Amino acid sequence: MQIELAENSGFCFGVKRAINIAIKTGQNHTGKVVTLGPIIHNPQMVSKLKESGIDFVDDIDQITKDMTVIIRSHGITIEEYNNLKRKRAKIVDATCPMVKKVQNYAKEFTNKGYQLIIIGEKEHPEVKGIIGHVDNNAIVIQDEYEKINLANNKKLGVIAQTTQPIERFQKIIYRLVPLCEELHIINTICGATSIRQKATKSLAQDSDVMIIIGGKNSANTTNLADICRKLGTRTYHIETAKEIQKEWFVDVEKVGLSAGASTPQWIINQVYQKIKNIDNTENDNKALS
Ligand code: SF4
Known part of the structure; x- marks a missing residue:
């Protein structure tokens, strides 16, 4: 494997x-x-x-x-x-510093009279922090299917939580276009997020199973798992090697691993090693039978 x-x-x-x-x-x-x-x-x-x-x-x-x-x-x-x-x-x-930059863009939009739109998770601390820099004067859009109520639709200033998937950002922007007169967009999705999402997507397209490692409360890790599932690849989101089950790898030729931006290397190594051990045991069993 x-x-x-x-x-x-x-x-x-x-x-x-x-x-x-x-x-x-x-x-x-x-x-x-x-x-x-x-x-x-x-x-x-x-x-x-x-x-x-x-x-x-x-x-x-x-x-x-x-x-x-x-x-x-x-x-x-x-x-x-x-x-x-x-x-x-x-x-x-x-x-x-990337989050600080987003906070500053939010202030700039608000000071210039734009209705601030944040594409992100309403309850995420990063989003709450950004809103708190503009006296709570922001509309947060969490997903592409959500109803959008605009108080001021003349000038919209749009930013994103740094860990949002680019596809969601694009779909929401598309919906905002007919709702306003002026739309100013700043793509604040962090480069570190985009790179991880791109690499994970490409690996998921080529793997039988994807294991995504990272906090269940981590937005960027959860987004990585969602990206893989949307591609139809069987995907497991785990926090540690303890959660791995050997049944996941039956008849599997290729396993893809990916980890969120907040996942320590030692946990990635333990997961890799555990899957390797499962594979070695399987091979030993085949040799003996
Ligand atoms: S993903 Fe990392 S580098 Fe990017 S904004 Fe979040 S903490 Fe900063």
Whole structure:
């Protein structure tokens, strides 16, 4: 059985940067170091950081002035930032620079009188953070079939959550065209996302089974699994090697592996090794029979 890993699988630049900032902050700061929300959407990496003393809190009310707070890669709202300052906690900002760029585009559109449209997941922290930079004055469109209600349809300014699939972005733009007089689009889908989606799509077209590795709460990993399923390839989204079942590989010639931008390399290696071991055992059994 051939096992192939999609190119560019695993940590993107923004996630690597956020993890490095967290580790360095943990080493260099005395007192309690926490992240506001999980630093990335990968429960295994978050647990590892917890073991090294960097926990996360869900609520700003849990933060006290003796703490150092790391802002996660998805960013936060201006209100949350001001609340942290009021609490006099030390702030270390690990927001991905690409996400900051999107926050700035959102402000620019709003300041110029455009109705801001964000194509993305309403409940995702990145989207909530962006909305929080424009006083909640944004319409979020989550999928291509959703009803679109426009308060101001003269000038629309459109951006995307950085991890959206390009096909969804295009389909929603297509629907917006007849609804407005002026449409200004900035494709804010991150290059790291597009590259992973392209490589995964190409591998899925050529594989019998796809294994997508990463947090079940990770938007970019879930999107990778959706892309493979839409192609009709049998696809499993797993977080760790423990979830793998040997029945998945019966009569399979090629397995494709891909991992989201927040999946650590050690988990990818464990998954690869487990599938390899299943294949070796199968071959040994065939040789003996
Ligand atoms: S996927 Fe892109 S925007 Fe998101 S953290 Fe990685 S580099 Fe930043």
